[in-house]
Amino acid sequence: xxxxxxxYLLIDLESEKWHCRRCNHDLGSAxxxxxxxxxxxxxxxxxxxxxxxDEAYEFTFAPDPDWVRIIEYYCPECGTMMEVxxxxxxxxxxxxxxxxxxxxxxxxxxxxELKAPILGxxxxxxxxxxxH
Ligand SMILES: [Zn+2]
Numbered sequence: 001x002x003x004x005x006x007x008y009l010l011i012d013l014e015s016e017k018w019h020c021r022r023c024n025h026d027l028g029s030a031x032x033x034x035x036x037x038x039x040x041x042x043x044x045x046x047x048x049x050x051x052x053x054d055e056a057y058e059f060t061f062a063p064d065p066d067w068v069r070i071i072e073y074y075c076p077e078c079g080t081m082m083e084v085x086x087x088x089x090x091x092x093x094x095x096x097x098x099x100x101x102x103x104x105x106x107x108x109x110x111x112x113e114l115k116a117p118i119l120g121x122x123x124x125x126x127x128x129x130x131x132h
Contacts, residue, residue, distance in 0.1 A: 001013050001108060001113045002113065003113075003114070004021070004114065004117040005018075005097065006082075006097070007021070008020065008021050008022065008075070008080060008083075009021060009027070009034055011030045011099070013101075013104060013105050016029060016030045016031060016101055017030055018037060020075040020080065022075065022078050022080045023075060023077045023078035023080075025075055025077035027075070030099065031101055033098075035073055035094075035095070036093075037076070038073040038074060038075060038076065038082060040071060040074075040093070041072040041073075041074065042070075042071055043069065043070040043071075044065045044070075045062060045063035045064075045065055045070050045086070047070075048070055050062060063086075065089070066089070067088060067089075068086050068088060068089075069086070069087055069088070070084060070085075070086055071084065071085050071086070071087050071093070083096075
């Protein structure tokens with residue numbers, strides 16, 4: 001069974017793997033950081049945030065690349081951008097999703113696989129108790 005984790009990520013509970021929601025590419029163990037399975041591009045922040053002021057000024061509106069980099073993450077199969085974060089140069093990749101896979105397996109053992117994510121107040125629990 002595959003469950004929706006984010007707009008771009010699925011988890012296959014049998015194989016315990018992350019998958020791309022767009023192309024189903026295997027992105028590695030769901031017990032590890034999904035970012036390890038993605039392509040990483042370190043971008044100079046001046047490419048995204050224009051300086052606006054000219055070079056006569058020591059400081060502009062562009063972030064200083066000595067202090068911050070824009071880290072972009074892409075699916076290695078279909079190229080979908082999955083995440084972007086701002087980090088100091090040399091900072092390790094952050095881990096923003098750390099799920100208890102064993103608890104998820106228990107939780108979904110009695111549920112049916114969803115065809116599409118459920119958003120808002122219509123949770124899986126609500127559906128189970130009000131519509132069946
Ligand atoms: Zn993909």
